[in-house]
Amino acid sequence: MGEFRDSLKKLLAWLKEERIDLAYVADPTSIAYLTGYASWTEERVMALLVSREEAALLFAPAINEGELRSFAWPGAVAFYQDGESPWKKIKEAIAAWPAQTWALEGGSLSLAWYRALQAEFPGSEMEADITDFLKKARLRKSPEEVAKLQAAGAQADLAIEIGIAALRSGVSEGELAAEIQYQLRAEPSFPTIVQIGENAANVSALPGEGRLAPGDMVIFDLGTMKNGYASDVSRTVGYGEVSAEQRQIYETVRQAQQAAADGARPGMTAGEVDELARRVIREAGYGQYFPHRLGHGIGMQVHEAPGIQPGSNTVLEAGMCFSIEPGIYVPGVAGVRIEDCGVLTEKGFEPFTHFSKELQILPIKK
Ligand code: MN
Secondary structure (H helix, E strand, O other): OOOOOHHHHHHHHHHHHHOOOEEEEOOHHHHHHHHOOOOOOOOOOOEEEEEOOOEEEEEEEHHHHHHHHOOOOOOEEEEEOOOOOHHHHHHHHOOOOOOOEEEEOOOOOOHHHHHHHHHHOOOOEEEEEOHHHHHHHOOEOOHHHHHHHHHHHHHHHHHHHHHHHOOOOOOEHHHHHHHHHHHHOOOEOOOOEEEEHHHHHOOOOOOOOOEOOOOOEEEEEEOEEEOOEEOOEEEEEEEOOOOHHHHHHHHHHHHHHHHHHHHOOOOOEHHHHHHHHHHHHHHOOOHHHOOOOOEEEOOOOOOEEEEEOOOOOOEOOOOEEEEEOOEEEEOOOEEEEOEEEEEEEOOEEEEOOOOOOOOOEEOOOO
16 A cells, blocks of 8 residues: 655654654645645545554545545545544544544644544543644655646746736726636636736735726736645736836836845745845835735645745745745835745745746737
């Protein structure tokens, strides 16, 4: 049947070190990271239980049985049907395991499920938590993971091309977002953001009825999922013409993005990398119009650790993957954001997306 993944072996080592009998992993992304089995069971219980005695159980709803039995997994499996108690089934399945001390995934396990689990194992201690262990384990990506992130990045570049080709006078944000999804035929990693003109200065706005006219700037911020890994990219373009002030805002964001991408190195703190970009924007006089962090980690999820933000003392290491996405949003004038995700290596930041960052002024199309 093969061996457990390295990620799961590290969890086993951690359990032994911490003298904890077993871990209960609740989050589907964590389960996929540790086992390779990627599924989403909505309101039904799915869990990975790992014993320090080198055993592991994938527990899932019975509707997952066919899929899970055809998946190459060296551990045990168990299932429950609707109407049965998943907690009783888990108890049966791990009856031979030591189960005095548990480490739960507190960042993901709901309070209701925690109470149900505790009621089934009344003598057990469930104080320990694996959330931080998993977060740290996922911080540095393996070369295989980096290759998947690069492949997802190539899809994101294509999505930007599709969006830009669809620009024409009168087209709405919602129409552009739908056109990208339709032509790309890839699972999005988050709802596609397209913001035109005034809306682009409103950072959190979803695609709406805003319609394109000459003189507008357009932000595309989108991503895809490929082989279980996420991409995320932003580009801002001009349509027909842009004003001198819009151009100045664009060039400031571009220089800020470049300063952080060129300057990031292992050994710097996340706060220092944030400052590389933020200083450029502040010195150009737009400091108050850059209200968000410079970036976020990316991997199996589109937002994960590390956060690249002011004041963060997290020391960056080679193998960490994150976004660099400064923005300036001036109400009534323009919103501009430029974003690449990439991997930090000893030589510096290597982006997963390569679409041009020169200011593009697209010709007017009727
Ligand atoms: Mn992002």
